[in-house]
Amino acid sequence: MLVLPLATAPVVERARTPRAGVLIGTLVLAILTFQLNATLLSAALPAVGAQLGESMQDVARIQSVFFLSGAVFGMVFSRWSDFLGRKRSLVIVLTVLLIGTVICALAPSLPLLLLGRVLQGASNATFTISFLLLSERLNNRLFGISVGIITSVNGGLFGVDGFLGGYVTDTIGWRFLFVITLCLGLVAISCVALFVPKDEPPTQDGSMDWWGAGILSLFLVLLTSLISQASSAGWADPLTMGYLVGATVSAVAFVLVESRTRRPLIPIHALRSRQVWPLLLSTVLTLAGVFSALNFTVVMLSQNDQVGYGLTASMSALLYLTPTALVGVTAAIFSGWIAVRIGWITSLRLSSGVIALITAGLAVFAMDRWMVFGLLIVMGVFYLGLFQSSVNGVSVLNSPPEARGALPGLNGACFGIGIGTGIALVAPVVAAGTVAGFQTALWISVGLTLASFLASLILRPAA
Structure with a gap:
């Protein structure tokens, strides 16, 4: 079992107090500001395109630019927090998010909406900063459990957010989705100011x-x-x-x-090692394959009236987003504990292999709506649950000691790069609106997830 570096007796003792629960709860709220901005809008993309008069390929940029921005902001703020402090970094990140959310809610055109989404992407840094903060305050066992809890937020509000996004879009309109995330952001930044402990001396001297x-x-x-x-x-x-x-x-x-x-962003010798680059590659490939399949291809297929399932936005979310997220959230809560038991890298390899098999099943049975429904539920267990907990845990444990925020930040960037890349790859074929187009998109996802599994076999733990 890997040993968490930098753990000290006073920190472990402090983590056992009731305040640890308050800290984790506050970080969950902060992370939800990113996750809900990602999931609430998935089912609303067709409505956004119709109201703004944009094609589906152009509307896809609403998601891809959000995750690309998140990749950049997440990488920068995670490493900067080594010098700036974890709490102060969280406050800055949430402030940028709130500004972007206001722009999105009022945007009269796609370019302004994209600008707001760029600023909202800053909230991606809440994940990596939270993992770093917890790794410095929890012992090995509690860190594993907390990774599972934090990762479970990747499923949103137990899957209800997927349905909520579709329902609000159908009844009130997609702009109200940004009002919801604005209110959450205000609550989150208040809780961070009140409950996150004051920054201790920076983990590094010098400058960014x-x-x-x-x-x-x-x-x-x-x-x-x-x-x-x-x-x-x-x-x-x-x-x-x-x-x-x-x-x-x-x-x-x-x-x-x-x-x-x-004081490099990340030491080049570490970037070249088998402790780092295979992890980053696995993250990019898995997110590219799975997110594009679940949150784009299947959503578009289910709402297509000609060759798809012909569902409304709310019904599409209820069947193909909500159950997957609900199961994934539940599995993620226990996944950190499982990863500690069987080994973080073993857990990563196991989940990667199963994900590749499930994605292949989606490509084969794409036109069978109930087979897709069942496969997505299993995907929730291994993708939202075991894989994401494992890859987040390894990013902290394998990060070079001279740059604690480097690997979590780069790994967080890979989440956004993977998602943006996956959507970019499948959007042109999905835009054709044909059976062949949807199936081709899913086979692209199969290739990406299989390559991710091969990358995980190369990965090695830090000494």
Whole structure:
């Protein structure tokens, strides 16, 4: 069993007091501000496109830009919190979220809505900062349990948020969804101010590596743009080639800058190790495959009147989002305890393999609505439950000691990059609105999840 670094007797003792429960509850509220902004809008995408007069391929950017922004903000704020402090970082993140939510609620056009979603993406950092904060205050056993509890928030409000998003869209309108998340954000930032302990001395002296953060952020944006452009226009497209050159140059520049920086964003030697890069690759590939299948392809298929199931937004969410999330939330609560028992990396490999099999089942039985319903419930156990707890736990335990916030931040960025990449890959074929298009999208997801399982086999624990 892996041993959590930096655990000290006073910290463990403090974690056993009732205040630990209050701390976890406060962090759950903060994380919900990100999760609900992701899940509430899934069932509302067709309505947003209809009201704003935009195509489904353009509307898909509402989700992809949110997760891309989350990838960048999550990576930057997680590492910055090593210098700035965990509590102060959470307050800044939630403030940016609130500004973005107001813009989204009032946006008269897609460009302004996308701007608001970029700012809302900052809330992705609540995950990684919370994991870091808990790892510094809980012992190994309680940390495993808390990882499961925090990860369970990935399912939202026990799956009710998926149905709520569809119901509110059908009755009041999709803009009211942002009013809900605005109220939650105000409650969360108040609780963080009141209940999260004051920042202790920073885990590192010195200053944030802003050059490295800026270059890596540019790389993430160019990489996602490259995949999106290539999937819609092909690799021979001039803009695609421009993105490819830009991504390559920024990657090389990042390595050169980090090799000469005293306090790098992440040490290059750690990034090259089998403790780091296979984990990041597994996260990207799993999120790309599973999120695009569950929250995009199946949602669009279920609401398609010509070749799909012909369901309303609320009924689609009730059948294909809510049960999956409900089961996933329940499984996640226990998944951290299971991962501690069988080993974090063993848990990651097990869940990755099963996820690949389930995704293949979705591709084969795509037109059987009840088979899809059953497969998604099983997916909830292994994806929202075991996989996400395992990958989050490993990101903290495998992070280099000289940069505690580095790997959790990069892993959090991989969540957003994976989701944005997956939607970009499947959106062009889903937009065709044909049976072949939906099935092709699901087979793309199969390839991604299988590659993730292979990456998990390469992963090794930190010494």
